[in-house]
Amino acid sequence: MAVYVYTIVARTHPQRLDGLAGVGDPPTELRTVHAETLSAIVSDAPEGLRPKRRDLGAHQVVQERLMADGTVLPLQFGFTTTDDDAVRTVLEQRAEHLLERIQALEGCAEYNLKAAQDETALLRRILRESEEARRLNDEIRSGRGSPELPLALGELVAQEVRERENRAAEEIVESLRGFAREQRASQPRGDDFLNVSFLVDREEEKAFLAAEQDLAEELGSEYELRLRGPLAAYSFVQEAPWDS
Template sequence: MADETGLFVYGLVPADVEATPDAAGVGDPPGEVTVIRHGDIAALVSAVPLDAPLGRSADLRAYQDLLDGTAAVAPVLPVRFGTVVTGTDAVLDLLRPHHDRFAAALAEFEGRVQYVVHGRFDERALLRGILDENPAAARLAEQVRGRAEAATREPRIRLGELISQAVELRREAENRTLLDASAEFVVSTQLRPPSHEMDAAHVALLVDTDREAALVDALEEYAQDRRGLLRLRLLGPLAPYDFVAAHQLAG
């Protein structure tokens, strides 16, 4: 059983897409990426041992690199990371019954890519602003300053609650500001949950490739306006990971 292999499925593409000779898949050593076609659609796959663990950071990078590189030249529907099937027939079983729906989804993503904007508050600047605007929080901060934690437990808890509420409100406002700044350049948006308590904004943006430069310019202006309050990170162009859920791909 140890030498039995399956197929790791990366994503779905139009049937005319070819795997480049240098395309590397998951695994150690990396598997050769091939294409399995049915009608107007196809799946990007590579062979993997069925008993191989596929959770290394190198595997995730290989998965993302393949999909993001594909998205630069053709529409692609990412399949959830870690999807392994038993062989070609199992891949065709995925493609056949949903052919028309997947083909329509690929047409929807033609000429479009995803960007992710991740902003994180500068903690000192944020807390200073909260205390300046919230007299109750400022009073509590003064009560606990320089005093032992055991003697100030209740005010510390209340101060933490007020700060947490204020951060949440500012995060909601920052996401709205970001969405407003990018609205005229994007096709669709998806809010991502915060990954850190100081996250200011976390948004996936779907953009037509002919509007990429304009979007990047708008985001650079947004970042400039928020300098000193938050640090902004822009990732992309990427495959449309956040926008394929409605198509119910395997995983």
């Protein structure tokens, strides 16, 4: 049967799994695969596994339990391989690289920050601050403008939105960068203009959280900052251990 891999830890990690269950319905039983310096937490891989809430939760709970006792190298939900021997081979062949990443993540947790801006307030500010946008808008409202003016205004506003959101994203990241070992940006989705993860040392967590709160207050109600964490450091694994 195929093997589902949850996370990789140093062999010296306590690896407390009591009371935990794996993904699947019924839940699979967790076990460890050991190599000389590393261990992987695995279970049998259920057939037809999908990212349902229960299974996503089970995957995350394994990470959280192990994070409480030491550093983990988390794999994304849904990773499977052929058998325990395949897992052990990777642990042995890539031991140096995996131990380096575990060391880089030691004592840290991931915090993910997403940011959005009130669209109506942003458009009002653009019309207030951009002379060209204001001129085009006034001509359109007067009814005397050409049919091309709405398109020209739309293009101008879209460009202004991109530039302002890019500046805001850079300023937000710069405000928090000093409290993190690393940061990784991901593609924003929906109304968000920022999706960034910070690798924060446990000793810096209080300062990081306070800085994020101060930033949210400084930006005001026109901005929505959504911070999640502490999380397993998925964004900082760099590559799946099974990649070449």
